[in-house]
Amino acid sequence: MNKSTATLKSISATLGISISTVSRVLNDRAKKYRISDATVAKIKKEADRVSFAPNQIASALRSQKTKTIALVIPDISNSYFSSMAKGLGIEARKAGYSLLLFDSLGQEKLEIEAVRLMRSRKVDGFIIAPASTNGQHIIDLKESGTPVVFIDRYIKSMAIASVCSDNVEAAYQATSYLITSGHQHIACIQGLNYLSSSADRTLGYKKALAKYHLAENKSYFLGDDFSHQSGYAATKILLENCPQVTAILSLSHLNAMGAMQAIKEAGKHIPEDISLITFDDDPLFAYLSTPLTSVDQPNEAIGIETMQLLIAQINGESNSTEQKLLKTQLILRDSVKVFNKDSEA
Amino acid sequence: MNKSTATLKSISATLGISISTVSRVLNDRAKKYRISDATVAKIKKEADRVSFAPNQIASALRSQKTKTIALVIPDISNSYFSSMAKGLGIEARKAGYSLLLFDSLGQEKLEIEAVRLMRSRKVDGFIIAPASTNGQHIIDLKESGTPVVFIDRYIKSMAIASVCSDNVEAAYQATSYLITSGHQHIACIQGLNYLSSSADRTLGYKKALAKYHLAENKSYFLGDDFSHQSGYAATKILLENCPQVTAILSLSHLNAMGAMQAIKEAGKHIPEDISLITFDDDPLFAYLSTPLTSVDQPNEAIGIETMQLLIAQINGESNSTEQKLLKTQLILRDSVKVFNKDSEA
DNA sequence: CTGAAAGCGCTAACAC
DNA sequence: GTGTTAGCGCTTTCAG
Numbered sequence: 001m002n003k004s005t006a007t008l009k010s011i012s013a014t015l016g017i018s019i020s021t022v023s024r025v026l027n028d029r030a031k032k033y034r035i036s037d038a039t040v041a042k043i044k045k046e047a048d049r050v051s052f053a054p055n056q057i058a059s060a061l062r063s064q065k066t067k068t069i070a071l072v073i074p075d076i077s078n079s080y081f082s083s084m085a086k087g088l089g090i091e092a093r094k095a096g097y098s099l100l101l102f103d104s105l106g107q108e109k110l111e112i113e114a115v116r117l118m119r120s121r122k123v124d125g126f127i128i129a130p131a132s133t134n135g136q137h138i139i140d141l142k143e144s145g146t147p148v149v150f151i152d153r154y155i156k157s158m159a160i161a162s163v164c165s166d167n168v169e170a171a172y173q174a175t176s177y178l179i180t181s182g183h184q185h186i187a188c189i190q191g192l193n194y195l196s197s198s199a200d201r202t203l204g205y206k207k208a209l210a211k212y213h214l215a216e217n218k219s220y221f222l223g224d225d226f227s228h229q230s231g232y233a234a235t236k237i238l239l240e241n242c243p244q245v246t247a248i249l250s251l252s253h254l255n256a257m258g259a260m261q262a263i264k265e266a267g268k269h270i271p272e273d274i275s276l277i278t279f280d281d282d283p284l285f286a287y288l289s290t291p292l293t294s295v296d297q298p299n300e301a302i303g304i305e306t307m308q309l310l311i312a313q314i315n316g317e318s319n320s321t322e323q324k325l326l327k328t329q330l331i332l333r334d335s336v337k338v339f340n341k342d343s344e345a
Numbered sequence: 346m347n348k349s350t351a352t353l354k355s356i357s358a359t360l361g362i363s364i365s366t367v368s369r370v371l372n373d374r375a376k377k378y379r380i381s382d383a384t385v386a387k388i389k390k391e392a393d394r395v396s397f398a399p400n401q402i403a404s405a406l407r408s409q410k411t412k413t414i415a416l417v418i419p420d421i422s423n424s425y426f427s428s429m430a431k432g433l434g435i436e437a438r439k440a441g442y443s444l445l446l447f448d449s450l451g452q453e454k455l456e457i458e459a460v461r462l463m464r465s466r467k468v469d470g471f472i473i474a475p476a477s478t479n480g481q482h483i484i485d486l487k488e489s490g491t492p493v494v495f496i497d498r499y500i501k502s503m504a505i506a507s508v509c510s511d512n513v514e515a516a517y518q519a520t521s522y523l524i525t526s527g528h529q530h531i532a533c534i535q536g537l538n539y540l541s542s543s544a545d546r547t548l549g550y551k552k553a554l555a556k557y558h559l560a561e562n563k564s565y566f567l568g569d570d571f572s573h574q575s576g577y578a579a580t581k582i583l584l585e586n587c588p589q590v591t592a593i594l595s596l597s598h599l600n601a602m603g604a605m606q607a608i609k610e611a612g613k614h615i616p617e618d619i620s621l622i623t624f625d626d627d628p629l630f631a632y633l634s635t636p637l638t639s640v641d642q643p644n645e646a647i648g649i650e651t652m653q654l655l656i657a658q659i660n661g662e663s664n665s666t667e668q669k670l671l672k673t674q675l676i677l678r679d680s681v682k683v684f685n686k687d688s689e690a
Numbered sequence: 691c692t693g694a695a696a697g698c699g700c701t702a703a704c705a706c
Numbered sequence: 707g708t709g710t711t712a713g714c715g716c717t718t719t720c721a722g
Contacts, residue, residue: 007715018693023717034691053465057411058715061402061698071446076434077645082427089421089448098466101416101446103434120398121443228628260632283573284627287605289634300422352699363709368701379707403699406714 006050015046026052060122068098069310070118072128073151074106080253080280080299081129084151087303088127095311097124106192108132115141125310127151133194147313151306153196159321161313163306165297166325167197171204172211173330174277174295175249179212182339183247183275186214189234189259191226191251198226201251201279220245223255231258239266239274246275247336253280256292271337281331291333298326351395360391371397405467413443414655415463417473418496419451425598425625425644426474429496432648433472440656442469451537453477460486470655472496478539492658496651498541504666506658508651510642511670512542516549517556518675519622519640520594524557527684528592528620531559534579534604536571536596543571546596546624565590568600576603584611584619591620592681598625601637616682626676636678643671 008026012019017039024033025043046052060066069092073081085101092099100123102114108131115137118126125147130138133155142148142160154162178186188205191198202221209216219242222234231254238245239262250256256278263274270276270290281296305324312318353371357364362384369378370388391397405411414437418426430446437444445468447459453476460482463471470492475483478500487493487505499507523531533550536543547566554561564587567579576599583590584607595601601623608619615621615635626641650669657663 008717009715019716020694020718021692024692027717036691039691053461055406055715056466057402057406058698059717061400061406061700061714062716062718064698066402068445075431076421077424077428077431079422079424079427082424082430083422085427085446086420086422086448089446093447098462099446100413101430101434101444102438103431116398117443120401122400122402257628257632264632282629283602284629284633287602287609287634288629288632354699364700365702365710366708369708372701381707384707400699403714404701406698406716407700407702409714 006047006052007055011043011046011050011052015042017043022047026054064122066122066124067096068100068121068123069307070100070102070114070121070123070126070128072102072104072111072114072118072126074104074129074131076101076103078254079282080297081152083299084129084303084306087300088151088307089303091304091307091311095307097307097311104131106131108135111135112137119144119146125149125314127306127310129153130155130195133157147310149306149310149313151302154323156196161309161320161322161324163302163309163324163326164197164200165302165328167200167328168204168207169325170279170295170297170328170330171201171249171251172208173204173328175205175208176211177293177330177332178247178249178275178277178336179208179214181275181336183337184214185217185220185242185245186247186249187220187222187238187242187245189223189231189238189248189250189255190221191223191230191255193224198251201249205249223251226252226254228254228258228261231255232262233258235259235262236266239263239268248274248276250276250278253278253282253294256280256294260288270335275336277330277336285331285333288335290335292335293333294331296329296331298328302326351392351397352400356388356391356395356397360387362388367392371399409467411467411469412441413445413466413468414652415445415447415459415466415468415471415473417447417449417456417459417463417471419449419474419476421446421448424627425642426497428644429474429648429651432645433496433652434648436649436652436656440652442652442656449476451476453480456480457482464489464491470494470659472651472655474498475500475540478502492655494651494655494658496647499668501541506654506665506667506669508647508654508669508671509542509545510647510673512545512673513549513552514670515624515640515642515673515675516546516594516596517553518549518673520550520553521556522638522675522677523592523594523620523622523681524553524559526620526681528682529559530562530565530587530590531592531594532565532567532583532587532590534568534576534583534593534595534600535566536568536575536600538569543596546594550594568596571597571599573599573603573606576600577607578603580604580607581611584608584613593619593621595621595623598623598627598639601625601639605633615680620681622675622681630676630678635680637680638678639676641674641676643673647671 012022030040104111111131129152150162223230277293279295281294285292375385449456456476474497495507568575622638624640626639630637
């Protein structure tokens with residue numbers, strides 16, 4: 001079995017050449033050490049013959065570099081995060097890094113475990129979509145000198161770089177569009193509002209209201225989770241208690257699905273009875289019974305930028321604490337009713 | 346900075362206790378070596394104080410076990426694979442393994458690179474959704490003694506365990522449903538047909554035809570990729586050339602989306618003009634303009650089973666070459682037109 | 691141009 | 707009960 005246990009030592013032995021020389025050649029440092037062409041050729045040939053693959057574990061132990069990055073996210077099965085993972089993976093590979101994936105299930109407890117474990121594994125850096133907002137484990141991690149960058153969410157109180165969608169602006173745009181379409185009573189179905197992603201979207205919503213001199217209404221804020229279930233429950237309550245509401249801004253695709261279910265069950269229709277815009281575009285939205293207007297976020301690009309930032313930090317080329325915001329796009333479909341200019345008092 | 350450089354050695358030094366004793370205590374082998382309670386307490390306290398975290402790299406080098414598993418899949422951003430990754434991750438964590446993620450983009454060339462890289466990283470086992478069917482790199486890998494299990498797809502010529510949906514049965518069921526609903530001219534939009542997943546689905550389709558004494562028609566087989574684009578192109582051709590076709594079996598959700606687009610553009614409607622069933626359920630299917638009947642595959646469960654199988658192999662508790670098939674579910678919605686019993690000659 | 695040797699942090703066989 | 711020692715496979719001074 002185990003054919004491939006070729007090591008520097010074994011090659012060195014069969015060739016009668018020292019380990020260091022073999023190492024140098026196989027690490028492309030032959031020129032630098034002016035090793036003779038003959039020796040180089042011999043070593044390369046033998047390495048090839050036994051299909052030598054350097055033991056990265058040994059290398060990592062010695063060099064204190066694992067070329068590995070920890071990715072800690074709350075739900076890899078959510079297309080929202082998996083598309084970020086895609087960008088992250090592509091960029092990591094280009095730079096010779098591998099990704100250690102850890103799904104925190106959105107639980108701080110598991111996130112703590114992840115950080116502990118990955119630190120033990122001596123990863124060169126962390127990319128985290130934090131599950132909570134008061135993570136001492138992240139502060140400790142950062143203080144230990146390990147590069148960290150947040151993805152999708154940031155924690156205000158921490159001086160840690162992040163890259164996210166421009167959520168404030170995105171929600172501002174979406175809400176403004178609703179308002180200029182003639183809606184005056186707009187509900188906001190929120191996600192986990194202690195997370196910056198949800199909070200910033202709520203902020204953008206409020207900004208738009210203010211801009212157009214519309215009053216905030218406490219009972220128009222509903223929901224406390226990005227889930228289908230939460231969106232469903234929120235919308236049910238909304239439809240019962242606030243008949244004057246003509247539009248909903250949903251802060252996640254899962255929330256929107258719940259909303260659609262509740263609207264359907266109430267025998268109402270989008271957009272005739274109620275308009276809907278949601279965050280997190282999905283190509284399928286174009287084929288819904290009412291094609292859904294949505295905020296498309298550049299998740300793969302977020303992944304790419306995040307990885308570049310982290311790698312720059314690992315290389316000591318940057319230690320910025322910058323919060324990078326990427327532009328989103330409002331994709332207009334048919335789920336928003338447009339009132340005549342003169343339709344409302 | 347780097348506070349956490351506590352090692353066995355450093356603890357041993359500050360306590361004046363030998364490294365091995367420290368190691369034994371910190372690996373919960375105190376009892377076994379009958380180390381005095383006092384010593385145990387002292388060591389644990391100090392380890393805690395300096396928040397000792399064992400260097401897994403050193404441990405791996407020494408023990409030849411990395412507690413790491415390579416996951417090589419063609420597209421992590423595809424919900425189909427990311428939901429498998431979810432199950433894989435959950436099960437891996439339970440068993441103390443971490444996942445090294447590599448996205449092959451469906452390219453054999455990158456898959457080869459992945460295998461090389463992960464072997465260098467000395468992972469304890471591989472989970473692969475192979476991109477092609479003649480992978481010498483996989484044969485070499487297996488022969489080197491590294492546990493491997495295929496996920497979602499298998500390669501017939503290789504004696505390697507696999508866990509997949511029961512694609513033959515799933516397609517057989519779906520096609521049978523179409524036939525018993527009165528359809529006689531059913532097209533099959535295929536994915537990458539050299540992969541077992543697509544090929545087996547095609548097989549199930551054919552089995553159903555045979556069962557009901559319907560002839561196969563070469564021009565009813567279209568498509569050669571799991572993509573939106575391929576589904577779109579295939580359906581366009583179909584609608585032009587085969588007006589007698591009343592139903593389509595689509596072998597992936599992306600294909601189905603392409604089909605929907607083509608059908609829409611042709612001014613036709615589902616299911617009045619053409620019926621559609623697709624593989625890969627999506628919760629959004631319930632909210633489409635025509636709720637889409639689909640084959641739901643237990644992807645997360647596939648992930649879980651795959652990981653269990655691999656870990657059993659790593660532990661030497663199994664070296665089966667079993668092909669595990671998991672049951673799928675046909676989810677009936679409204680995209681299939683049901684003809685009257687007497688509607689066709 | 692090439693080699694010897696130390697050591698990364700840990701485990702485990704072998705002492706006593 | 708506890709300590710000593712020899713590596714795992716590699717990188718990297720330091721010698722020559």
